[in-house]
Amino acid sequence: MGTFSDLDKKLTENIYDHGSRLTDPSADLPRQIKETVDLLMPFVQPQAREAVRLQILGIIHEHIFDETETGPADPAAKE
Numbered sequence: 001m002g003t004f005s006d007l008d009k010k011l012t013e014n015i016y017d018h019g020s021r022l023t024d025p026s027a028d029l030p031r032q033i034k035e036t037v038d039l040l041m042p043f044v045q046p047q048a049r050e051a052v053r054l055q056i057l058g059i060i061h062e063h064i065f066d067e068t069e070t071g072p073a074d075p076a077a078k079e
Contacts, residue, residue, distance in 0.1 A: 033076055 032033045037056050 029057060029064070033057075033060060 034057070037053055037060075040056070041049045041053060
C-alpha cells in the first residue's frame with residue numbers, strides 16, 4: 001500500500017505544479033493576447049468578467065492551434 005501512496009503523492013504534486021496547462025486555456029498563450037483580452041473586460045458586467053475572459057481565451061487557444069496545425073482556413077490568405 002505504501003507504493004501506491006507514494007505514487008499518488010507524486011502524481012498529485014505534479015498536477016499541482018503543471019496542471020494549470022490542462023485546466024487554464026490561457027496557460028500557453030502569449031502575454032500580449034492575455035493583456036488584450038484584459039483590456040476588453042471593462043465592457044463586460046463585473047460578475048461575468050472571469051467567465052467571459054476564460055471563454056474568450058479558450059476560443060483563441062482552440063483556433064490558434066487549429067490554424068497552426070492545418071494552416072489558415074481562408075484560401076485567399078495564401079495568395
